[in-house]
Amino acid sequence: DAGVIQSPRHEVTEMGQEVTLRCKPISGHNSLFWYRQTMMRGLELLIYFNNNVPIDDSGMPEDRFSAKMPNASFSTLKIQPSEPRDSAVYFCASSSRTSGSDEQFFGPGTRLTVL
Amino acid sequence: SQKIEQNSEALNIQEGKTATLTCNYTNYSPAYLQWYRQDPGRGPVFLLLIRENEKEKRKERLKVTFDTTLKQSLFHITASQPADSATYLCALQRDDKIIFGKGTRLHILP
Numbered sequence: 001d002a003g004v005i006q007s008p009r010h011e012v013t014e015m016g017q018e019v020t021l022r023c024k025p026i027s028g029h030n031s032l033f034w035y036r037q038t039m040m041r042g043l044e045l046l047i048y049f050n051n052n053v054p055i056d057d058s059g060m061p062e063d064r065f066s067a068k069m070p071n072a073s074f075s076t077l078k079i080q081p082s083e084p085r086d087s088a089v090y091f092c093a094s095s096s097r098t099s100g101s102d103e104q105f106f107g108p109g110t111r112l113t114v115l
Numbered sequence: 116s117q118k119i120e121q122n123s124e125a126l127n128i129q130e131g132k133t134a135t136l137t138c139n140y141t142n143y144s145p146a147y148l149q150w151y152r153q154d155p156g157r158g159p160v161f162l163l164l165i166r167e168n169e170k171e172k173r174k175e176r177l178k179v180t181f182d183t184t185l186k187q188s189l190f191h192i193t194a195s196q197p198a199d200s201a202t203y204l205c206a207l208q209r210d211d212k213i214i215f216g217k218g219t220r221l222h223i224l225p
Binding site: 004033035041042043044045048050055056091093102103104105106107108109 | 147149156157158159160161164204208211212213214215216217218
């Protein structure tokens with residue numbers, strides 16, 4: 001298996017533009033997580049899905065952020081409009097939920113820079 | 116609010132010695148505690164998981180302890196090697212909630 005796939009790997013955009021980050025989880029995994037990592041705040045959980053259904057989006061910073069999972073093999077995280085403070089590395093992770101414990105498999109991340 | 120603390124300063128250890136990293140937490144009762152390794156420019160990689168009713172878990176040169184009274188986990192790497200240099204993150208989980216510490220940078224000096 002290729003592991004969790006994220007695209008793009010790097011994104012540079014201007015303030016106010018829409019940004020869409022993409023994730024393909026590991027085949028057979030039924031949970032998907034979106035994280036944001038910065039030096040100041042570390043790794044923060046934004047939202048996670050179980051069986052394609054959003055379970056907890058309490059980490060989504062504000063209405064400018066939205067996430068979808070239309071099927072088991074694809075998810076998007078959208079920021080509209082983007083702001084410089086959104087600059088960070090965004091990770092997608094997937095796992096196979098078994099008796100409540102998660103070993104999460106992370107993708108390589110998307111480094112987002114908003115100018 | 117829930118808080119996880121890991122050594123904010125980088126840890127420098129001589130090759131061959133045991134490296135010990137600390138993860139302390141407050142206002143939380145995790146069912147599981149996990150340790151991840153993160154290399155620059157990469158996503159975290161899972162290393163070990165320990166449950167709240169376990170005191171210690173080992174895997175090759177790695178050992179994790181979990182003290183729910185002290186609200187602390189210790190992560191040990193024995194016979195450390197320069198290849199062990201990385202950032203190590205602890206993560207606490209209960210039910211559907213998982214929170215990560217900011218990580219400790221470990222440098223193994225040859």
